[in-house]
Amino acid sequence: MTPTVSASGLSLRYGGTRALDDVSLRLAPGVTGLLGPNGAGKTTLLRVLATALPADHGAFTVLGNDPGTARGRQDVRRALGYLPQTPGFHPDFTAFEFVDYVAILKELTDRTARHREVRRVLDEVDLTDVRGRRIKKLSGGMRQRVALAAALVGDPGFLVLDEPTVGLDPEQRMRFRELIAQAGEGRTVLLSTHQTEDVAMLCHRVLVMAGGRVRFDGTPAELTARAAGRVWSSAERAPAAKAGWRTGTGTFRNVGDPPPGAELLEPTLEDGYLLTLDGEGAQEVTAA
């Protein structure tokens, strides 16, 4: 299958920090998850792929277009839907007006065609009934759906979503996951997230980043399999564990190299993720 996105050797440095370090990847249609702790370089990678930031080194194409040239960058942007980590809104706009505004930024200048497209995407995220309501009066979940609707304007072939489920309550998160799954039908979606549940439920493939590098690239099942035989239960925190936490039953769930005779547990995607980080940000993820 021809990849939608093909990148090789992407590197980017801020001051003394190497935000991206020789990142290579290929993305095909479907939802690909991007996991990693804070500061792993996820947002930087998304901004580079969304053409907001130029990489210091390396190259990539989106649907065959090279963003290294002004014309190629325009072509990439015409095929792109982008939902930033903290999408900003003009609070006095209604949901319709905001999506209409983004549609204008996407060069839809014909009023009738633009309004038809705005109605289509608002309907797709199930916001038709509140289209005339001011954004400042919408709930956090609804605002996030407005931002997703804006990203879907123009039916982009490549959709970049930066932690879209952060701050949503469980019901809103489930609703949003349904929308992402729907958006992933027939297009390529790159989903950055802290939530391993997002990846387990939505993604056919997952990338794990830490320290600006891609540490894992495979299926969620393969990431889970990394923890097979390396998760065990104990009455006390095991000193040898790379990560461990007390569960609801009062016992500790440990991840790492188990001692002989340990009571092994069924691994999860999160266990595989923590082992992949191998200390980099593992403490933070464990605490979260």
Next chain:
Amino acid sequence: MTWHVSEEDLRAYAQGELAPPVLWAADTHLGACARCRAVLAGVGDPAALDAGWERLDAELDAPRPGLFESLLVRTGVPDHIARLLAATPVLRGSWLGAVLAVLGTTVWVSNALRTTDSPTLFLALAPLLPLAGVALSFGPVLDPTYEMAVVAPLHGFRLLMIRTVAVLVAGLGLNGLATLALPGFGLRALAWLLPALALTTTGLALTPRLGPVRAPSLVGGAWIALLLAARGAGPAGDGALAPFTAPGQAVAAAVAALAAVLLFAGRDGFDRFQGRAV
């Protein structure tokens, strides 16, 4: 119904040639008036009529634009440009009100404490307001949709220019009104105009290199330093500081022209994210 759409307008509507705001009025009216819909059915060819119905269907769902947008459209601004301008933070009432308050105070002080033939305080302050207005109309600090705008196909420089022209028209217009309140100073009270253009274009030209906060801050600081230096060197015969004399105005014009060239040459710098990455 107390009124009906004229047959001429209905013909234009059916052919897709009716322009806003008459188009919007017709859309709204047709949704509620069976008589006009019947007339419409008789005046257009079927294909054009279908397009008209589709347009009507789309318009009935669209909220009415706000007062500011409607005013822009009534003055001939295309509706998509009007919406881009409605999203410009500094074109809101709070900013314009603050500018008016500052200008009003400055004019009052210049008239009340007049000691020379030149309204120095007003001339020093007036160029800074358009500089600040333009700086605050684009960039990650005040534009909440900045990140979405940067990766949109509409070139960042084009969006910047659309907003800059609008902010300059508003800012220079307010400055002009304030100038009218200084009749005793004659044409000397207009000596802010060229420095205003020079500061604004220089601030924009430096933005891709220095960022949207540092560039206008440095330019504003340099302007104040220049005025302090001119004050230290002593005013000209009519009491005007060097930047407000004829040679000073010529230098401001040259700086504005040079900065405009540099701004255009560096336009692609506005096509990339200018905030901090994470």
